Every structure is written in C-alpha cells, then in structure tokens.
Amino acid sequence: MIFPERFSNLPAYAFPRLRALLDHLEPGGPVVHMTIGEPKHAFPDWVTDEIVAHSATFNRYPPNEGAPELLAAIAEWIERRYEVRVDAGTQVMALNGTREGLYNAAMALCPETKNGAQPLILTPNPFYQVYAVAAQAVGAEALFVPATEESGHLPNFSKLSKAQLERVAIAYICSPANPQGAVADRAYWTHLIGLAEKYDFKIFADECYSEIYRGEAPTGALQVATEMGADPDRVLIFHSLSKRSNLAGLRSGFVAGGAESIRRIKQLRSYSGAPLPLPLQMASVKVWQDEAHVIENRRLYSEKFDLADEIFADIDGYQSPDAGFFLWLPVDDGEEAAIKLWTETGVRVLPGAYLSRDVDGLNPGKGYIRAALVAPKSEVAEALTKLRSCIYGQA
Template identity: 60%
Template sequence: MQFPDRFADLAEYPFPRLRALLTGQTPGGPEFLMTIGEPKHALPDFVGPVVAEHAEGFRGYPPNEGIPELREAIAGWLERRYGVSVSPETQVITLNGTREGLFNAALAVSPENKNSRRPAIIIPNPYYPCYGAAALASGAEPVPVSAMPETGFLPDFETLDREILDRTTLAYVCSPSNPQGGVADEAYWRRLFALAEKHDFMVLADECYAEIYRDTPPMGALEAARACGFDPERLLVFHSLSKRSNAAGLRSGFVAGGEKTIQEFKRVRSYFCAPQPKPLQYAAAALWNDEAHVEENRRLYREKFEIADRVFAGFKGYQPPQAGFFLWLPVWDSEVATLEIYRKTGIQVLPGAYLSRQSWDGSDPGEGFIRVALVSGADEVEQGLEKIRSVLDEGINEQG
C-alpha cells in the first residue's frame, strides 16, 4: 500500500504524541488535564430549545454556504463587533467548524505555482497544526516563522528572504495567537498588508480567540483592512463559536472576505464539504445574536488570567497572555518539563515542541515552552497552576 509523500513530513498530532510520552509513567497525584483547548464553561440554555424547535431540518440537506438566517446573524455580529459591513449573501460562508475552513481555503485559493516555482505558505511558529497540513495538501511548502516574545508572539514575516516572499501565496496569521495569547495591533496588520501587496499574496486571519480577552477587544483583520485600505479580495477572516460560546461540539464557524475570493471558495468547497445540519445552524445564529453569554464567559476567563498572574508573579519569563485561554510558560525543555509535572503532580500539560517545528531560520520556538489550558473552573485552575509553578521552580533550581 502506498500513501502520498506529501504528508510524510507531518508529525503525529500533538495529543496522541502526548499520550505516547506519558504512557507507562506514574502520575504523582490525581490526573488533571490542562492540555486541550476545549472550553468547559456553560453552554447557553437557549441552544437546546432552538435545536429542538428546528429538528425537522435534520430531514433535508443543508445549504453549502449556510442558511440565510445564520449568514445574516454573522454579518450583524461583524458590524457590531468591528464596525465592518459585509454582505451576508456574497461575503460570508458558514463553516462546519473553523478547522475545515482553514484547511480547505488553501486548497481553494492557493495556486499550483507562483513565478514558476513551488508556492510557499508562510505560517506562524508555533501554530495550529491545521495550517501546515493545509499547505502540504495544496502542494505548497509550509514555511514556519518563529513567533517569540521579542515580536509580541506574532511572526515577523518581513524577516523572510525575498526568494520565499516572492513565491508566497498565503500567510496564515492567528490573532489572538494560540498558544501564546499575543494580539496583532493596527501597526502589525498594516505592515503585513503592505508586505502582502508588495509580494502579491493573500492573508488568512484565524481569529478563533477574538472574544476571549482581558479588557481591550483585539482589533480584527477586517477592521484593520478597512483602516489601511487593504484590498478585501486579499483577506479571509475565520471565526468560531467553539471558544466564544463554549460550543466546540456544535462545529460552527464562518469565513468572511472579498466577494470574488468568497465566490471561488464557495464554488470549490461545494464539491466536498459537509455543511453543518440546519437545526445546528439555527442554534449558531442564536449564539451570534447574543452577547450576554460571551460577556459572562470573558468574565470567567478574566478571573483565571488574574489567578495566573498572581501564581506566576516573579516567574522568570512569564508573559501574561493578552487574550485566548492558554499560558505559554518558559521551561528548560518542553518534554522533560511535561514529564516532571506529570510525575510529580498528575497534571498533564502540552510540550511546546508538539506545536512547533523548525522555523525557516533553523530555530525551534516551542522547545523551551509548555502550554497550559485555563479551561477548567477557577479553583481547579488555581490549584493546578500552583503545583505547576512549584515543579518549575524546583526544576529551574536544579538546572542551576
């Protein structure tokens, strides 16, 4: 049996890798997961009744681009959140979770070659693993660019060689960034858009964590594009209900962008995408139309940010995340520290190296970090963080 070579370089997905690392190890206390970014706050009460009310909709095929009610709710939310007006008919596609959209966008809009060369798709490093797989599936070379504290935990694509930029077709950007919680400001977007225009590539902005922040709402790429006069056809933005509404199992997100680009994405995607069932699309519309649950969600995360800041006060290299729900903690070695934490406390965290690979310049920005998810209740998170801090303090002392 022969499988395609194009995926041969893909590392095992982070979670099976972690399971393999911890297999055979004895947890030093009750097992507690701080690995996966799966929201645990309450799902709004109205979701179940909306699904039940529209249950008949399970009988029919759902439209590929989403029901009008959902696209209108999304357009309304974009207007309220970013002051940006998009056409629900021509500039929005609803997604069966953002992940499929992020993946399929590369297939739909990245050309086979550029300037007669194999295209490059530039991605932040560390990164949501889907970006790298999407680049490979479309035949492009994924080019990871380190996103370290010095660059606000965002990739500085301007440092790339001209040779790479000239064959770049797409840039994935994640703001707020997973895992570090960095946020792109207007100056960042402005520089990125200027680079995209100069080297003729498109920007794919993953804004899954846009609604989980401390005080200031992160600027959106659509908002920044309007402020900078950036060609809307060069931009696709992706949003999700998974984190905003604690509805990861609903599998619901959307992509918005310029009419021509959305039209092409829609045309190609209609051949292979399984759209979200209609009753779930009605539930998604109700969620985009409601802000009360999002404010409550944010309040709960804010409380946990404060706990994290308190527990890690004075910890060398601790950077309070601006947004999202992860801590990205500096350690001496990401796998060794993960093992130490598990053996001494029973807590599972994710080695940073499982979310990164070698960047184009040879560095690996994940090796010296662990990712800790702040998704459980405040008390559990506080106890977990205190235990992690004491293991890290001990480990750092032992390292001298």
C-alpha cells in the same frame, strides 16, 4: 495500500505524541487536564432548546454555504464587532468548524505557481497544525516564521527576503495567538496587509480567540484592511463559536472576505464540503446574536488569568497573555517538564515543541509548556500552584 507520498513525513499530531510520552507513566496525584483547548464553561441553556425547536429539519440537506438566516446573523455580528459591512450572500460562508475552513481555503485559493516558482505559504512557528498540512496538500512550501519572545510572540514577516515574498501565496496568522496569547495590533496588521498588497498574497486571519481578551477587544484583520482600502480579496477571516460561546461540539464557524475568494471557496465546497446540519445552523443564529453569555465567559477567564498572574508574579520569564485561554510558560525543556509535572503531581500539560517545527535545528516551542485554563477556577488554582512548586521549585 498506497498513501500519498506528500503526507508520508507528517509528524504525529500533538495529542497522540503526548499520550505516547505520558500514558505509560503513573500520575503523581489527582489528574488535572490542562492540555487541550476545550472550553469547560457552560454554554447558554437555550442552545439545546433552539436545536430541538428546529429538529424537524434534520431530514433536509443543509445548504453548503449556510442558511440565509445564519449568514445574515454573521454579517450583522461582523458589523457590530468590527464596524465593517459585508454582504451576507456573497462575502460570508458558514463552516463546520474553523479547521475545515482554514484547510479548504488553501485548497480553493492557493495557485499552483507564484511568479513561476513553487508558492510559499507562511505560518507562525509555533502554530495551529492545520496550516502546515494545508500547504502540503496544495503542493506549496510551508515557511515557518518564528514567533518568539523577541518578536512579541508574533511572526516577524519583515525579515523575509524579497525573493521569498515574491513567492508567497498565503500567510496564515493567528491573533490572538495560540499558544502565546499575543495580539496583533493595528500597526502590525497595517504592515502585514501592506506587504500582502505589495507582493500580491492573501492573508488567512485565524481569529477564533478574538472574543476572549483582557482589556480592549483585539483589532481585526478585515477591519484594518477595510480602513486601508485594500483589495477586498486580500484578507479572509475565520471565526467560530467554539471558544467564544463554549460550543466546541457544535462545530459552527464562518469565513468572511472578498466576494471572489468566497465564490471560489463555495464552489469547491459544493463538491467536497460537509455542511452544518440545519438545526445547528438555526441555533447558531441566536448564539451569534447574543453577547451576554460572551461577556460572562470573558469574565470567568479573566478571573483565572488574574489568578495565574498572582501565582507566577515573581517567576522569571512569565508573561501574562493578553487574550486566549492558554499560559505559555518558560521551562528548560518542555517534554522533561511535562513528564516531571505528570509523574509528581498528576497535572497534564502540553510540551511547546509539539506545537512547533524544527527550523535550522531550532524549535521555538522547546523551552515552553502550554497550559489551558479551561477547568473551573478552584481546580485551576490548585493545578497552577502545584505547577509552580514542581517546575519552578517555589511553593
């Protein structure tokens, strides 16, 4: 059987790598999973009722771009959240989860060449792995821009050369960042959007953690682009209900941006998309309209972050994240730390190198582990206490 050569060198995905690293080893205590960002808080009780109420529409093909009711609810949410008006019919499209959207947007919008050369797609390093495979799929070169402590755990695009910037077609940026929890502020967005305007590239803003924050709500990319009067097609934002509403299994998200970009994404999706079933779309309408459960969700995560701050307060290099629900903890070697923690305590975390790529012999995630604070507070408290004792040698 012949497979596309362009995918032949893909590294193993993070979680199969983790299973290969740990599954043959016995856990050293009761197993606590802190690896995957799968929310465990309760979603609203009425979600299931909404699905059942619309279950008769399971026998209908759902509209590829999203039901009008859902697109309207999303547009209204964008205006409430970011004070930006978008046209529901032309500037919003429903997604079957943001990963699908982040991949297919590159398929629809990345040109074959940029200024006569192979296009570049910028991605933070560490990063959500779909960014890199999207670049490979469209024949672009993925340029991994370090997002390290020195750069505030966000990629420093100002260090790119003029020759590189002239080849950029798309810049992926995740804010709040996975895995570090760093948030791009207004100045950061202004600078990046200014570069995109000057060198004519698009920004794909992965904002799926935007509603899990401490303190002030993160500034949005579309919000700043609108204030700047940037080209309406300059920025596309990607959101979902997975983290915001603890509905990872609903697979409900959206992309919003300029009308021409959304038109092209819709056109490709009509051939290759997998739209969300109508009962799930109708449930999503009500979820986007409700904020009470989001506020409660945020409160629960804030309690766990306060707990982490207390446990790791005097650990050298510990940085309390501004948003998201991960801890990005410094260690000597992420794989060694994950093995030690698993075999001595049963706590399972993800080596940071599995979320990064080697560039010039360096992997910016190698000296970290990622721990997801998705379990109940009491379980998180016990696991983090074990982690501190095991990895940092302090009870």
